[in-house]
Amino acid sequence: MTMTTNHTPHHTDVAIIGAGVLGLAHAYAFAKRGLRVTVFERSGTPVGASIRNFGMVLVTGQPPGTMHSLAQASRKIWLDWASGAALHVRRSGSLMFARSAAEAQVMEAFAATRAKAAGYDATLLSRAALDDLYDGRFGKHRAALHGRADLQVFSREAVPALIDYLRREFNVEFRFGTLARDVDGGRIETTAGQWRAEHVVVCAGHDYLSLLAPQLAVLEPRVCRLQMLRVRPTTPLALDHAVLTGLSCLHYGAFSDLPEAAALQAEVAARQPAVLEHGIHLLASPTPGGDLIVGDSHDYGDDPSPFNAQAIDEILLGLAEDTLGTGLRVVERWQGVYGARTGTSGAPFSVLRASPNVTGVYMHSGVGMSVGPALGERVVSHLLDGVALPAA
Structure with a gap:
């Protein structure tokens, strides 16, 4: 591609496109x-997936193998951060409650x-532990799975704090309000001028059109949107765990392929078809x-x-209030x-080598907080040290 400016370019060792968690990692x-690292972010502050989520570093829900290993390693990085x-950071873990026999059977099998x-x-x-939990508030449930490795942060505060940490301790330069318009090898054309870097890593979230569009088109990318709420309990609830229900056993790979999950799927389809239709599963995450x-x-x-849709919000509120x-x-x-992909691939992330100097790293599932820090470490180890990339 031809660059449009003749100005002497700025120089940095590494250019990162995108200041979400994956870019920061x-x-x-x-x-x-x-x-020497420079991060380019088109918005004035991060406004994408990394601050709109639950803040969960969910180790328990990841499928065995690569994703579970990445989540375990990411947990250690989050604690360093x-x-x-x-x-x-809340370190009490997560509590998954079984409201039916089918939900309990999946958790017991796991x-x-x-x-x-x-x-x-x-x-x-x-x-006995379930009956005593939070003064008996959850005793009506059939069972509870305690994910002790799970962490939780408040994303809208954690991401800015991490940016400040990278500036202060590692002299990372951030160029907010700066659009990267084109990348050609180690050259980056931005709205703040032209730059050169030995390594360019594109972590542009669900933007599949601005950079590396031809390579991304092959992946058949999609976008997933989620309805989210911040709520205030009407009775005191000093919750120190993230809370899920057995519905999450149909969503997370640690559980969804267990034989017992088929019976749960059938039960939900018969009793709550709208839950499956809209891909609903409950997660309640406390804020500071x-x-x-x-x-x-x-x-x-x-x-x-x-x-x-108000109807979806009402389902979520009903599930949360009942739980x-x-x-x-x-x-x-x-x-x-x-960002997501079509049903033709279940790969949760992609690492694209667009050229010797340019790498694109994209999540295709909603677990960037959980695995992104370790994925970033592994990609950088690959680029600098030749370490093998994790198999998606």
């Missing part, structure tokens, strides 16, 4: 090796087989101020619709968003 991995950047075989730090609570982030639904397409045993008042509504 790559910036961290390069910068801690002593390289928490120490360096003074991030608020605990008895996969959790032991694949090294998940998760266990079923005893009946005592509110809860509640969601979510999943709607896939080429362009995410800007219109939320938590309290009324909830909505204080914010928004759309989550992340």
